[in-house]
Amino acid sequence: xxxxxxxxxxxxxxxxxxxxxxxxxxxxxxxxxxxxxxxxxxxxxxxxxxxxxxxxxxxxxxxxxxxxxxxxxxxxxxxxxxxxxxxxxxxxxxxxxxxxxxxxxxxxxxxxxxxxxxxxx
Amino acid sequence: xxxxxxxxxxxxxxxxxxxxxxxxxxxxxxxxxxxxxxxxxxxxxxxxxxxxxxxxxxxxxxxxxxxxxxxxxxxxxxxxxxxxxxxxxxxxxxxxxxxxxxxxxxxxxxxxxxxxxxxxxxxxxxxxxxxxxxxxxxxxxxxxxxxxxxxxxxxxxxxxxxxxxxxxxxxxxxxxxxxxxxx
Numbered sequence: 459x460x461x462x463x464x465x466x467x468x469x470x471x472x473x474x475x476x477x478x479x480x481x482x483x484x485x486x487x488x489x490x491x492x493x494x495x496x497x498x499x500x501x502x503x504x505x506x507x508x509x510x511x512x513x514x515x516x517x518x519x520x521x522x523x524x525x526x527x528x529x530x531x532x533x534x535x536x537x538x539x540x541x542x543x544x545x546x547x548x549x550x551x552x553x554x555x556x557x558x559x560x561x562x563x564x565x566x567x568x569x570x571x572x573x574x575x576x577x578x579x
Numbered sequence: 580x581x582x583x584x585x586x587x588x589x590x591x592x593x594x595x596x597x598x599x600x601x602x603x604x605x606x607x608x609x610x611x612x613x614x615x616x617x618x619x620x621x622x623x624x625x626x627x628x629x630x631x632x633x634x635x636x637x638x639x640x641x642x643x644x645x646x647x648x649x650x651x652x653x654x655x656x657x658x659x660x661x662x663x664x665x666x667x668x669x670x671x672x673x674x675x676x677x678x679x680x681x682x683x684x685x686x687x688x689x690x691x692x693x694x695x696x697x698x699x700x701x702x703x704x705x706x707x708x709x710x711x712x713x714x715x716x717x718x719x720x721x722x723x724x725x726x727x728x729x730x731x732x733x734x735x736x737x738x739x740x741x742x743x744x745x746x747x748x749x750x751x752x753x754x755x756x757x758x759x760x761x762x
Binding site: 459460480482500502522544545550551 | 581638650
């Protein structure tokens, strides 16, 4: 069951929602037709209808493993930490943090593209 | 939520394996509300009792006897394999008669599992179960989602094949054959 996270603006004047779910779906990039291959993959999916401060739709994010760190897969978003997430909870929290706060280009030398903070108004 | 349907051809029946993302408080004394997965199945042990609901907080929360998984796909597939090996499906044999001097026979089959997701696209996955038998001893081994099992039987001979197709491009054929002779 998807878990919806309500995010309140600083003035508590508006909210945005981030939906997190665990799904089994086919990823086109990884689809294989080898004998015995498993086409379905199981992963976390983050979605939001919120936009960034430049009014750009925030992207869907997929997490296939706890080593899939928020910044380009290399570094966690809330801190300069390149270790895998310790558990599901810390992964979910860090990805939501990244949606809210965004990040600069190449933050923590991760090679990530810039993403502006979430827009509330 | 991911729901995987495991089709057991011998029983012509579907079982479910369900994985849910939960935000709640675990009975660990901290009282903190955290995110974790719960994994449950309608597959049962051979005696009919249900498997427990497993709580997954990280990739080391694997089925008994399995090492840490690298991805959540591997983790879920490990659980499906575990349920098939330990459950009613993996422990049952298609032959019921026994003989002290039974000779060897072989049984092999593959079962397909199909999954569907509630959102976009079709999904599928598969795991196979194979059983082989010799004499009257029973041995069991497993690796990932495949199973090997032995059991005893008297002379039977059968062959069949069939196929099942799931929502998106998953198909498998099942063939079983056994032959033996008793003197």
